[in-house]
Amino acid sequence: MQLLGFSQRLAAGAQAEALRGTACRPQGRAQVVVRPRAAASVEAPGRDIREDAHNRANLPGSDAFNSRYVPFTSVEAGTPRGSEEQYSLDEVLYRSRDGGLLDVSHDMEALAHFDAAYWKKLFDGRIGTTSWPFGSGVWSKKEWVLPEISSDDIVSMFEGNSNLFWAERFGHELGMSDLWVKQCGNSHTGSFKDLGMTVLVSQVNRLRKLKPDAVQAVGCASTGDTSAALSAYCAAAGIPSIVFLPADKISLAQLVQPIANGALVLSIDTDFDGCMKLIQEVTQSCPIYLANSMNSLRLEGQKTAAIEILQQFNWQVPDWLIIPGGNLGNIYAFYKGFKMCKDLGLVDRLPRLVCAQAQNANPLYLAYKSGYDSFQPVKAQTTFASAIQIGDPVSINRAVLALRETDGIVEEASEEELMDAAARADLTGMFNCPHTGVALSALTKLRERGVIAPSDRTVVVSTAHGLKFAQSKVAYHSKEIEGIGGKYANPPVQVKEELGAVMDAIRTKFNQL
């Protein structure tokens, strides 16, 4: 085995994996998990998928890549691996010596031993399989995410692989031919947070085995989606979770998620920024692991959505990507995913990124307008886009880097604009959350101003499922919201149990009948 060269070891491992992936897949039924059998062998089809992964872990090539924490300032300087300050991912820490954020840095040299064709084939070949853990959209890119974790420690719900919706009718209304919506909300807990949480909770699972006293529970501050994902993944792994929620500022559907999953739910009389400060203090003073995107592990999972989009376009780069921003981790995660693909030669350019903020919580927009000269946190006001009601985003520097490097733009949307944009697009078959409404409103403005051209390939990132925000949609369609006309409202018509009344209602709507 020692005689094999680096490349050969990797290729041997990947080839063996590919063979087993084929054997494991039940004929004609995608996404069906193979049930455990008593005895597992490497060759036998139909064995337990975890055991299969365990066997594979001992094959050549499984130890070739590594990643570590570096200060984010070294990423800004373009020298992440040159930094003398580096930490193992098995350490519990969230900030560098200078108090700045950390970043997960990969051994790009080792990854570059394999050409673009190799990576494309490997990633594409794993889509939709039941091979543990590669059936997950996140773990199908394991070598680029968390290469050193054992597959045994991974906590996954086969997240990711979300659909890319061709917004044909909505695009047509905006005079566009190539508009797409990446449906990250079509996920286990109904938001993109699952992508990051599978990585973070998997690493916690590993840490708890390595250092039993280091992590007693995992905690986060949340506007409702991070808490839902954290509590679900922790419940799946049997790890205690604690969530800090701003009282009365999240939707009912979001609130019930951590309750159902058995988390300790603290409803705190403050806003998200207040919760974020508290959770940082708590996680510094006791063995509770921080699960917000300040923890750079989360972004390693979230970045796979960018790679997935490229796969979905057969490795062609869209011209624009529009994303709603709050704590601002996700825009950096997207940038990082695209950048890794470019650096490793899978694509030749980056898309232009647009960050869309609610006008009522727009600190990044204000900084953008000042040429990023200065950043001032704001007191976030109430917005229907409640998950991005954040005035002091933790990842401000990460977002600015992502936007600068991609010739990016920041837009904002008023409450009426975001609700109208969501409702208008819903009329073409979507079911948008208000945050996606913010991004759709930004798209509409940039299209109207001619910044986005008719044939530009544009992807709007839908970050949560609309069903999590049904209350605000009901209010919109009932025309109950003060100051919002409800231009696209479609309220139900009350009708008596009488054929004549029913026919009248139908004729009123379709007068040609």
Ligand SMILES: Cc1ncc(COP(=O)(O)O)c(C=O)c1O
């Ligand atoms: C539904 C939804 N959309 C968008 C965002 C913004 O993501 P980020 O905080 O990474 O900017 C969040 C969370 O903040 C969210 O929950």
Ligand SMILES: N[C@@H](CCOP(=O)(O)O)C(=O)O
């Ligand atoms: N929208 C988020 C806010 C916290 O963001 P995070 O990505 O830093 O955890 C939420 O749902 O809580």
